[in-house]
Amino acid sequence: MALKGGPRDMSKWSAVLRDPNIQFPGESTEYRQSRKQLLEAEEKLRQINEQVAAQRRALPSGGLLAQDYVFESAADGSEVRFSELFAPSKDTLVIYNMMFPRWSEDPRAGALEGQTALLPLVEQPCPSCTSVVDGLEGAAFHLAERINLVVIAKTDAARLGAYARERQWRDLRLLSSKNNTFNRDYHAETADGVQLPILNVFSRDEDGIHHRWASEQVFARGDSTAMDPIWPIWGALDLTPEGRGEAAAYPSLQY
Template identity: 70%
Template sequence: MNKWRDVLLDPNARFPGESNEYRRARSELLEAELELKELNERVAAMRRALPAGGLIKEDYVFESADNGSEVKLSELFEPGKNSLIIYHMMFPRWSQDQRAGAPGGKTAELPLVEQPCPSCTSIVDGLEGAAFHVAERANLVVVAKTSPERLGTYARERGWHNLRLLSSRNNTFNRDYRAETPDGGQRASLNVFSRDADGIHHHWGSEATYKRGDTSSFDAIWTIYGVLDLTREGRGEGGGFPNLQY
């Protein structure tokens, strides 16, 4: 890897046609980008170094979107992989979300309020592509409150074949881990669990969502916003984006 680093290093990089004004501003931005990268690395190290969180209160039982079979939380840990990443998908969506529903298929026949969240769909689309690679080092699961039949149907309509999708309709998992409001409304959440000799502990959750009141906690797994942040236009107002029917 040292040889590859030598290939990458180019401290005098320039691009065609740039002005001195552009280069000065870009160099200032580069310093800020490097500082942010160092901060991100420190935060990631702090996250890894967290002491063991609370033990799960029960071995939650889910239903597989593939065939409806029951699956315990403990069974989501494959041999040699002691981290479990769970994305809580809003299916059903927020009751006041009036964005377009599914463009076709059985899911489109559901009342809009019972359909999946477009933003969550975008996140899961991205996780689907990454799942095969993540599986080399960690366990990755998507959980939703809807029935396993509806979840399985939507997965087939979206082409989700690499992800493990589970229904949590018959347990309190979403409520316990901040993915459900007291009145039963669903909200997106991201939780990580860790297995050790003592059992299964909660390791990390997207608590910044509850402090900021937005979904920026998911930037690490939501590819589209990282891409849009590179553009002059930026990510714009995220509340109504993305929308399934472009």
């Protein structure tokens, strides 16, 4: 993928955007005062987000890759080694582990049609993970300019490939980890075999492939809010008066 055109002059673009006196039709003085207070809080949050992002980038390299795992491609069943997930010019790899199969106690709806719908519910993919991967599919083409992106699931490669076709996931690289220990080693699977939604980041340098970061807040908080940076539905809902609502029941569409 080749870059086209030149970079924007961000100082000029900033001058276009800035308007400290902006107001909207019909708003009250009370609204504007409250909105300015919220704007100050939003700016503080932005600064904290930037500080945390810088701290994340400054993390020292983690451990070397435990082994050169062998996966199966959902596209054609071929074997793919972990080391082959790095394109020649891209030294960062982001992996999302989706829950396929889902948590056995998840009562939300299964697939509506296709080969996936024929599977027992407990062997079908997690609706939340489907939502996450739908979002990643939309971003995958753009992210390919900068990083390597892979989705891994511990189901048969053929099942994963069938679901990818049903969901029209065309730009994502999807791999089965059914025949290796990657999920267990990198905490995307419990000791009892329950699959977990986990993000892992790896980097490649002259010393080899290192683990760099994982969504460890999943384990600290006991929820999936660590997925928020790649899961846009929550950001959109957070902007609304209704908010996120009951997360246990959403998303629950029959995909």
